[in-house]
Amino acid sequence: MQQIHLGAIDYSILIVYFAFVLGIGWVLRRYVKNSEDFFLSGRSIPTWIAGLAFLSANLGAQEVIGMAASGAKYGMMTSHFYWVGAIPAMVFVGIFMMPFYYGSRARSVPEYLRLRFDEKTRGLNAITFAVMTVFSSGISMYALAKLLELVLGWNFHASVVLSGVIVLAYIFLGGLTSAIYNEVLQFFLIVLGFLPLVLLGLKDVGGWSGLKEKLVPVATGAGYAPGAWSSAWRHLGAAGDNPMGVEWFGMAMGLGFVLSFGYWCTDFLVIQRAMAAKSMTAARRTPLIAAIPKMLFPALVILPGMIAIALHSSRGGLLPVGADGTPNYNLAVPALLAHYLPSGLLGLGLTALMASFMSGMAGNVTAFNTVWTYDIYQSYIRPGQTDAHYLRMGHAATVIGIGLSVAAAYATTRFNNIMDMLQLVFAFVNAPLFATFLLGMFWRRSTGHGAFFGLLTGTGAAAIHHGLTLPQGAVPGLKGGFLGTVLHTYPSEMAQNFWTAIVAWSACFAATIVISLVTRRNKSDEELKGLVYSLTPRLRDHDLVWYKRPAALGVVVLGLTLVLNVIFW
Amino acid sequence: MNLDLRLPMGLMFSIFGAMLAVYGIVSSRAIYDRSLGINVNLWWGLVLLGFGLVMLGFALRAREAQRAGPGSPTG
Secondary structure, eight states: OOOOOOOHHHHHHHHHHHHHHHHHHHHHGGGOOSHHHHHHGGGOBOHHHHHHHHHHTTOOHHHHHHHHHHHHHHGGGGGHIIIIIIHHHHHHIIIIIHHHHHHTTOSSHHHHHHHHTOHHHHHHHHHHHHHHHHHHHHHHHHHHHHHHHHHHOOOHHHHHHHHHHHHHHHHHHHHHHHHHHHHHHHHHHHHHHHHHHHHHHHHHHTHHHHHHHHHHHHHHHTTSOTTTTTOSSTTOSSGGGSTTOOOHHIIIIIIIIIIHHHHHHHOHHHHHHHHTBSSHHHHHHHHHHHHHHHHHHHHHHTHHHHHHHHHHHHTOOSSOBOTTSOBOGGGHHHHHHHHHOOTTHHHHHHHHHHHHHHHHHHHHHHHHHHIIIIIIIIIIISTTOOHHHHHHHHHHHHHHHHHHHHHHHHHHHHOHHHHHHHHHHHHHHHTTHHHHHHHHHHOTTOOHHHHHHHHHHHHHHHHHHHHHEEETTOOSBTTBOTTSOOOEEESSHHHHHHHHHHHHHHHHHHHHHHHHHHSOOSSOTTTTTTTSGGGSOOOOOTTSOGGGSHHHHHHHHHHHHHHHHHHTO | OOOOTHHHHHHHHHHHHHHHHHHHHHSOGGGGTTTTTOOHHHHHHHHHHHHHHHHHHHHHHHHHHHHHSTTOOOO
């Protein structure tokens, strides 16, 4: 792929964008008076803004680049990450879990765990979460700088420093509010920046039907049925029938239930946006409002990948091909940008890419500084200080968080294996989380010991499952099989990941129940009021118009998602 | 919150739209070969300009309403 050359108009667009992002931070600095303003936006964010930020914080560059790469590699099946994964989980968290997160007045997800269970469960979650956010923002910083180096010839160090400094400046000035407002701005920029690319691509390949036709040789060439790249469900009967190497059960349970619910329902990065909403109904509607654009996102992020691979196979040479003969899927979006967009819109497209990176990074940093300040610093290092002290700590934590991300980005350049290993460990830690929250919120008998040791059991089970299995064609090591014997070989890495998650969740679920039953309850019914379903008064929202009621919205969202699944069956 | 986000957002997209549309008018036709012969800068610039102006319109109307009846919620 040839390098892209930017003109003056492209740089001007980028500069105008930077000016607005910083300007918003500058204007909002006046409203940060105490730590609650800085970390939780004073719980005053309007619903639509919280909803779009909920979506945008997750929409990092890795989502845009990665989903397009999957679209090229697996085709339409990638939509399961949205229509089976994200959407049902978002509806669930809005309707069933937000009443406890928001109603408990907890300031973070780990703090909810302390209220519901005990100190050690909170500590475990807070520390692993803080480490994870720093590393994941570092890894995405690395990925972006590498990409800019490759396609634009920009200096790696300059990209890292520039993006880090801008994100730092606007969060430092305006705290979470600034991050959230900018996330909404970035959301519109991402949509309006990538949409022309999708429209041009679709027009070029002859619309959806033309694309389907052009994807036939891609599928048959790889040895699958002709429709394997353009249908979501039809080839999920057996793992060998589709490029993902997954069968419907592993897909629905592993991705749909365990991984997606685990992420959308427990990850403070997204939950924080809803916690900042101005009222309980606003908080509950936040993920539901986010779900509506989310269900259309496959058109924006997966379709470009499918178009890229269709063009690559029918006209040849769009994507650079590696030594082993497989195209570099990660370059699907940059290659299309270079292919279709003239100077002008090209600048807008690249600005959108930068925006997606920044929204993801700001999401990580704001979640990190809150968990660090409230759940680690205030709890274990310096309790009982004034609010002004914690606000200062929040500012310092923002600087430290970004500094650590930069350090992680550089560590990635030198020790790629360590990063892969860390990501694997994070996967083990995350997989069982949803079982803990589910039992915590819906079973009052679950205890602190049950939650803590249940989590450890789940993580251990994930590691053991991974250590005893291997994806086809891989050598023992990071990919699995490190425990000496390989009991099972999965058709693909993705199948192995889904099943690792299923095993971790089940082990945590079972262990939490057993340990809870043999340990004494550490919280009385009175203490659990507002934290557990059966002990919390039902929320009444009959005075709202029907389309503002969370339950009604949830049903509409699920219905529309079902329709999409059927259309692209 | 006292900042209506639609204001900066409307402003930014209006500026982007105007920049692209003007560039679309002055730029040479040759650069549009890759975009299937369509002057995408001009057309998409107009779309962005429209979007930005609508946002600005909403923001200004909300501001008017607030000035007319103090205490009425906006945003």
